[in-house]
Amino acid sequence: xxxxxxxxxxxxxxxxxxxxxxxxxxxxxxxxxxxxxxxxxxxxxxxxxxxxxxxxxxxxxxxxxxxxxxxxxxxxxxxxxxxxxxxxxxxxxxxxxxxxxxxxxxxxxxxxxxxxxxxxxxxxxxxxxxxxxxxxxxxxxxxxxxxxxxxxxxxxxxxxxxxxxxxxxxxxxxxxxxxxxxxxxxxxxxxxxxxxxxxxxxxxxxxxxxxxxxxxxxxxxxxxxxxxxxxxxxxxxxxxxxxxxxxxxxxxxxxxxxxxxxxxxxxxxxxxxxxxxxxxxxxxxxxxxxxxxxxxxxxxxxxxxxxxxxxxxxxxxxxxxxxxxxxxxxxxxxxxxxxxxxxxxxxxxxxxxxxxxxxxxxxxxxxxxxxxxxxxxxxxxxxxxxxxxxxxxxxxxxxxxxxxxxxxxxxxxxxxxxxxxxxxxxxxxxx
Ligand code: EPU
Numbered sequence: 001x002x003x004x005x006x007x008x009x010x011x012x013x014x015x016x017x018x019x020x021x022x023x024x025x026x027x028x029x030x031x032x033x034x035x036x037x038x039x040x041x042x043x044x045x046x047x048x049x050x051x052x053x054x055x056x057x058x059x060x061x062x063x064x065x066x067x068x069x070x071x072x073x074x075x076x077x078x079x080x081x082x083x084x085x086x087x088x089x090x091x092x093x094x095x096x097x098x099x100x101x102x103x104x105x106x107x108x109x110x111x112x113x114x115x116x117x118x119x120x121x122x123x124x125x126x127x128x129x130x131x132x133x134x135x136x137x138x139x140x141x142x143x144x145x146x147x148x149x150x151x152x153x154x155x156x157x158x159x160x161x162x163x164x165x166x167x168x169x170x171x172x173x174x175x176x177x178x179x180x181x182x183x184x185x186x187x188x189x190x191x192x193x194x195x196x197x198x199x200x201x202x203x204x205x206x207x208x209x210x211x212x213x214x215x216x217x218x219x220x221x222x223x224x225x226x227x228x229x230x231x232x233x234x235x236x237x238x239x240x241x242x243x244x245x246x247x248x249x250x251x252x253x254x255x256x257x258x259x260x261x262x263x264x265x266x267x268x269x270x271x272x273x274x275x276x277x278x279x280x281x282x283x284x285x286x287x288x289x290x291x292x293x294x295x296x297x298x299x300x301x302x303x304x305x306x307x308x309x310x311x312x313x314x315x316x317x318x319x320x321x322x323x324x325x326x327x328x329x330x331x332x333x334x335x336x337x338x339x340x341x342x343x344x345x346x347x348x349x350x351x352x353x354x355x356x357x358x359x360x361x362x363x364x365x366x367x368x369x370x371x372x373x374x375x376x377x378x379x380x381x382x383x384x385x386x387x388x389x390x391x392x393x394x395x396x397x398x399x400x401x402x403x404x405x406x407x408x409x410x411x412x413x414x415x416x417x418x419x420x421x422x423x424x425x426x427x428x429x430x431x
Pocket of ligand 1: 018023024026092093121122123124125126127160161163164167183186233303304305370371380398
């Protein structure tokens with residue numbers, strides 16, 4: 001068990017390479033279960049969520065290799081093994097095993113997903129979709145049991161725009177008999193990426209990236225080679241890091257359109273952002289940042305996953321800023337930690353209200369979830385003195401080599417093992 005230490009205040013400079021998208025990767029890997037010959041995916045991020053999913057595919061009989069960011073799976077010998085416990089509970093995206101295994105085997109048993117604790121995260125829309133396709137779904141002792149005699153196309157209207165439900169229903173529908181129409185579908189780039197992989201495998205999908213997706217079921221899906229899209233949330237995190245303290249930070253391998261809402265917001269705050277074809281250059285402004293209000297929305301609105309990182313930057317803006325999370329109204333566990341570091345911020349309902357600028361000071365803080373961790377790294381880079389972040393496994397779930405990437409641009413950041421009493425405290429909390 002490690003902790004992260006950051007000595008704040010160093011000026012950053014250089015180029016950072018963005019990895020493949022975590023939230024695509026965690027859906028693309030389960031999607032390969034549906035193929036009847038080997039699939040290769042290039043540029044997968046080297047993060048613990050990907051390694052956990054590789055383990056799960058091996059557990060159900062897949063032959064998997066993951067080296068130098070290339071993932072190769074032979075899914076032919078996979079079986080419909082129940083996965084009620086174990087690694088499946090470590091990440092929320094294991095819910096994609098439900099759609100993929102249901103699509104291939106017409107049955108699945110998956111332990112209820114874990115992942116970041118952002119308040120209630122129901123999966124009722126996923127289940128409604130599976131049922132519409134002909135599955136019987138029950139919840140027995142904390143695991144979801146799915147069974148279907150056969151799967152048939154259906155018209156499904158999502159009551160809530162959900163990334164997970166949209167992808168999961170696509171996975172279950174690609175081999176169902178007849179046409180499935182998903183209405184009020186989510187439009188995130190990760191959905192298009194999954195549809196692209198499935199199409200290369202032989203699926204018939206139209207409309208991914210719009211709010212109506214049409215899937216025409218096919219009998220067989222075959223192997224293929226696919227290149228994942230870059231991670232827009234990692235790119236956004238580094239854009240914020242650039243705005244917080246870089247002379248010039250070049251973010252390489254990014255699709256600028258995917259981060260437009262952040263680009264606009266940073267410019268509104270007075271940050272210099274220059275956009276190229278697949279690169280973005282961000283420089284810290286010599287002037288005080290302007291305050292701004294932000295509301296998270298479904299894509300192409302401002303992403304909830306950048307709400308926590310942006311909050312750290314907003315502590316440096318003059319006046320009052322309000323950041324409202326309409327997707328996860330309780331995604332504010334980073335706020336107490338930022339206050340420990342000297343931020344003047346409070347939570348009211350679904351909003352964080354900041355009054356700045358605040359002088360941040362290094363402190364001992366906790367990465368309560370993945371993006372809270374990112375927000376604390378950003379705060380640590382700006383703070384005076386040393387910041388110690390514990391529970392870094394949350395950060396390692398989603399950021400590929402974050403320490404190495406930050407060191408390469410001049411940050412003073414390193415890992416240290418937890419002291420004995422810190423490790424004991426951690427173990428006690430986990431019991
Ligand atoms: N919702 C329901 N019922 C459902 C599904 C969702 O009420 O059946 C609600 C959720 O509670 C939430 C909203 O709908 O209020 C949107 O949730 P969505 O299903 O879109 O989220 P998700 O698919 O579970 C993914 C990402 C999250 C990201 C959200 C929103 C993955 C594995 N996770 O979650 O990423 O915050 O979309 O964009 O793709 C992260 O990367 O840190 C992360 C948490």
